[in-house]
Amino acid sequence: MEQADCRFQTQVRKVQVEARQIRRHTQTFIDIHQVRQAANVKIFIILQAFFQGDDAR
Structure with missing residues (x-):
């Protein structure tokens, strides 16, 4: 379980850096x-x- 948690934390950090x-x-x-x-x-x-396109119908 710890290994899976570490992978998730790495991915979250990567997304934050890209943002x-x-x-x-x-x-x-x-x-x-x-x-x-x-x-x-x-x-x-x-x-x-x-909204203008909706009125034309």
Whole structure:
């Protein structure tokens, strides 16, 4: 059981490191506020297209 637990802990640490690397890559050249604004715009456009497409039926 201890060996299986060690494997799980290694995998969790690996995922945490990858998540940190992705976040750093995003923040290197772009302000995080700008990233949030861009994400909000994309979500708004998708929702707007979804609801307008529903009205056309």
